[in-house]
Amino acid sequence: MxxxxxxxxxxxxxxxxxxxxxxxxxxxxxxxxxxxxxxxxxxxxxxxxxxxxxxxxxxxxxxxxxxDLEPSNRDLSIYRGIARTIINFHRFKSFCQRTGHDWGSFPDLLRDRLVHFLENELEEVGRGERASSVNCTVETLEGFLVELEMDPALLPEGWEQLCLSPEHE
Missing domain, CATH: 1.10.10 (Arc Repressor Mutant, subunit A)
Known part of the structure; x- marks a missing residue:
């Protein structure tokens, strides 16, 4: 057996x-x-x-x-955007708390991926290649940064322009 x-x-x-x-x-x-x-x-x-x-x-x-922080996924049907990343992050965090699972360096990886995603998004939107796919407000993303214990100064300059206005969230 x-x-x-x-x-x-x-x-x-x-x-x-x-x-x-x-x-x-x-x-x-x-x-x-x-x-x-x-x-x-x-x-x-x-x-x-x-x-x-x-x-x-x-x-x-x-x-x-x-x-949803992988730029190559933005045009795929699986893509749900940063708003979904935040929801799934909360689910994973709750899972780890309930099960006692140590997620190790995952928050570091998540912070790196978020910066990379926003840098890429700013470049492509700035060149007129696409509309922003960021589907949350500045306030929502700032709240996520707090949860990640991440200084907003680490994000690329101008990231706020990618976000939804509060009335569109």
Whole structure:
């Protein structure tokens, strides 16, 4: 059963890693299948197996949060904008708090990606290549910066012009 057990866990990690929009639901479905579902293998998970599944769900959360800060995604149907990044960040933060998962250096990566995204957006909008895809107000983005413990001075000059006016949010 050891090799089979390990394959079952690996399969579930793969499924979690490629899950849809709500990794926490996928994690709970996986845990139910592995441990309680009459059609499942009926495992008692070892701590390292549980943590591997938790890590897979967290990795999926990270991908979802960062997805809307990738300039190449702006024209794809999956793109939801910075407003969605903020929502998904809150979901991931809550997940980490509830599960005790340490997200490590993820906030650093998120800050870097946000700066890169806004720099790219300013360049392309400035050249007239596209309209701004930033779908939140200055106030909303400033609130997010506070949550990220990020100094607004780290953002590129003129980033505010990319944001929605309050009446359009």
């Amino acid at each position: 050891s090799g089979e057990r390990s394959q079952i866990i690996e399969d579930e990690i793969f499924i979690l890693r490629d899950s849809g929009e709500i990794p926490e639901i996928a994690l709970h479905a996986t845990l139910h299948y592995l441990t309680e579902d009459p059609d499942g293998p009926g495992l008692s998970l070892h701590p390292e197996e549980y943590h591997a599944l938790l890590d897979a769900a967290a990795a999926r959360f990270r991908d979802i949060v960062l997805r």
